[in-house]
Amino acid sequence: MMRMAMRAPGLLVTLVAIGTGAAWVGPAWAADxxxxxxxxxxxxxxxxxxxxxxxxxxxxxxxxxxxxxxxxxxxxxxxxxxxxxxxxxxxxxxxxxxxxxxxxxxxxxxxxxxxxxLEGLDLPTAYQAADPADEAEWLAKRGDWGNVIPACNQCHGPNGQGVGEAFPPLAGQHASYLKAQLNAWRNGSRANDPNDLMKSVAERLSDEQIGLISDYYATLPERLSTASIADKKEGAQ
Ligand code: HEC
Ligand code: HEC
Structure with missing residues (x-):
C-alpha cells in the first residue's frame, strides 16, 4: 500500500479527500x-x-x-x-x-x-509480492493495467481489509454478495460510488475476473491461515 501510495499520489489525495467527507459528511455519533x-x-x-x-x-x-x-x-x-x-x-x-x-x-x-x-477482521498488513500465476491475487494487488483496472487493494487496503470510512472491507465478505455488487455497478442498479470509482472498475472486469476476485476475497481469511501469516511476515518488506 505504501509503495503504491508513492506511485500514485494524485489518485490517493483525491481518495483521501473523498474519505474525509468531500462527498459524504458523516453524522455526529451519540453515546447511546x-x-x-x-x-x-x-x-x-x-x-x-x-x-x-x-x-x-x-x-x-x-x-x-x-x-x-x-x-x-x-x-x-x-x-x-x-x-x-x-x-x-x-x-x-x-x-x-x-x-x-x-x-x-x-x-x-x-x-x-x-x-x-462488532468484531471485524484483523488481517496482516505487511506487503507481500503477488504470485503472477494467481490471477485473482494479481488483480487484487497489482491490477490489470492492460485493461486500465487498478489494484483493488490500492483503495480497499492491504489484504482488502478496508480503509477509513469510505472504502469497505472486501476480505471475508461472501462471494455471492461481492459478485452481485460488481454486477450491480455494471447494470446501473448501484450508482452510489463517489466519482464513479467502482463503476469504472466494474465495467472493465470480465465475467471471469468477477468470479475469480469475489472468490479470492471471500476465502482470503482462510488462505491467510496462521501458518501462511508467519511465512508472509518473514518475507515481508
Ligand atoms: C479507485 C478506488 C477503488 C478501486 C481501485 C476499487 N474500488 Fe471497490 N470500492 C471503492 C469505493 C469508494 C467503494 C464504496 C462505494 C460506496 O460508497 O458504496 C467500493 C466498494 C466496493 C464493493 C462493495 C462492497 C460492499 O460492501 O458492498 C465491492 C464488491 C468492490 N468495491 C470491489 C472491488 C474490486 C473487486 C476491485 C478491484 C478489481 C475494486 N473494488 C477496486 C473504490 C475502489
Ligand atoms: C429480508 C432480509 C434483510 C433484512 C431484514 C435486512 N437486510 Fe440489509 N441487506 C439485505 C440484502 C439482500 C442486502 C444486499 C442488497 C444489495 O444487493 O444491495 C442487504 C444489504 C445491506 C447493507 C449494505 C451492506 C454493504 O456492505 O454495502 C446494509 C448497510 C444493510 N443491509 C443494513 C441493514 C439493516 C440496518 C437492517 C435492519 C434495519 C437490515 N439491513 C435488514 C437483506 C436484509
Missing amino acids: DVPRGETIAQQGNGQGAIACMSCHGAEGMGNAATGFPRLAGLPAGYLSKQLHDYREGSRQSPVMQPFAKALSEDDMRAVSAYYAS
Whole structure:
C-alpha cells in the first residue's frame, strides 16, 4: 500500500479527500447509539424496519447462500452512507430500500454504530509480492493495467481489509454478495460510488475476473491461515 501510495499520489489525495467527507459528511455519533442500534438489529424499530438479524445473522455475519452481506466490523460511516443511498435510490435493492425508508436518521446512525462495534477482521498488513500465476491475487494487488483496472487493494487496503470510512472491507465478505455488487455497478442498479470509482472498475472486469476476485476475497481469511501469516511476515518488506 505504501509503495503504491508513492506511485500514485494524485489518485490517493483525491481518495483521501473523498474519505474525509468531500462527498459524504458523516453524522455526529451519540453515546447511546450502540445499545439503541443493538435493539433495532434484534427487534426492528417498530416502524416498518424488521429485525436486521433475521437476514444479516445474530452476529452480523450475513449468509453466503442467500447473499446477505456481513455487516459486523464494517465502518459506521460506510454503513450509514449505504442506508441513505438505499433510501434515496442511488443504490437499488427491493429488499433493503423499504427498510432504509422506515429508519429515522437516529435509527440509521445507531444501527450503523452497533454493527461497526462488532468484531471485524484483523488481517496482516505487511506487503507481500503477488504470485503472477494467481490471477485473482494479481488483480487484487497489482491490477490489470492492460485493461486500465487498478489494484483493488490500492483503495480497499492491504489484504482488502478496508480503509477509513469510505472504502469497505472486501476480505471475508461472501462471494455471492461481492459478485452481485460488481454486477450491480455494471447494470446501473448501484450508482452510489463517489466519482464513479467502482463503476469504472466494474465495467472493465470480465465475467471471469468477477468470479475469480469475489472468490479470492471471500476465502482470503482462510488462505491467510496462521501458518501462511508467519511465512508472509518473514518475507515481508
Ligand atoms: C429480508 C432480509 C434483510 C433484512 C431484514 C435486512 N437486510 Fe440489509 N441487506 C439485505 C440484502 C439482500 C442486502 C444486499 C442488497 C444489495 O444487493 O444491495 C442487504 C444489504 C445491506 C447493507 C449494505 C451492506 C454493504 O456492505 O454495502 C446494509 C448497510 C444493510 N443491509 C443494513 C441493514 C439493516 C440496518 C437492517 C435492519 C434495519 C437490515 N439491513 C435488514 C437483506 C436484509
Ligand atoms: C479507485 C478506488 C477503488 C478501486 C481501485 C476499487 N474500488 Fe471497490 N470500492 C471503492 C469505493 C469508494 C467503494 C464504496 C462505494 C460506496 O460508497 O458504496 C467500493 C466498494 C466496493 C464493493 C462493495 C462492497 C460492499 O460492501 O458492498 C465491492 C464488491 C468492490 N468495491 C470491489 C472491488 C474490486 C473487486 C476491485 C478491484 C478489481 C475494486 N473494488 C477496486 C473504490 C475502489
